[in-house]
Amino acid sequence: QSALTQPRSVSGSPGQSVTISCTGTSSDVGGYNYVSWYQQHPGKAPKLMIYDVSKRPSGVPDRFSGSKSGNTASLTISGLQAEDEADYYCCSYAGSYTVFGGGTKLTVL
């Protein structure tokens, strides 16, 4: 039950695009198409941004997109906005358990 691997931080200027990677194994990310991404602002509960690798819940801007290749999933945020500055966590189903990534702090410069 090892945590998925995410970069600790990424940054970008308003209007730019950033991609956050999430690396697991064939037992989690690579084995199921059940990767989700969560946005968390300080002091707030997480918010679901992407589920089933690439699906967006209603109300999530289409600037947020997800993908997966092998054991690595990615979250891409295009057209960065100031309000996108937050922590982002990937999450994968792994059969008898679920595992989160360590989290990535996105800074909008």
Next chain:
Amino acid sequence: EVQLVESGGGLVQPGGSLRLSCAASGFTVSSNYMSWVRQAPGKGLEWVSVIYSGGSTYYADSVKGRFTISRHNSKNTLYLQMNSLRAEDTAVYYCASPWGDILTGYYIWGQGTLVTVSS
């Protein structure tokens, strides 16, 4: 309104016990799976446990044998019984659930309840 409201957190001594509750409204706790997720101060999210609609339960290795997840259908409430608590269990505990058409992601989250394990 669809929401989850946790309660039961507080200060407890190492080795002690605590039971967290998560009251659901707008949906039934037994309709799908529900989970507990925790976040230690300044740290990332950690999945703790899940209970499925059929009653099957699973736990993170870090809490297996010490924590028990359950639900009370008529009270529409999820629980987490925490025994043999350790300092490293100190965290904000969230309950989380899928909802509607989204069955494979945690769409609904509670506000969290803080558990502090300290002497």
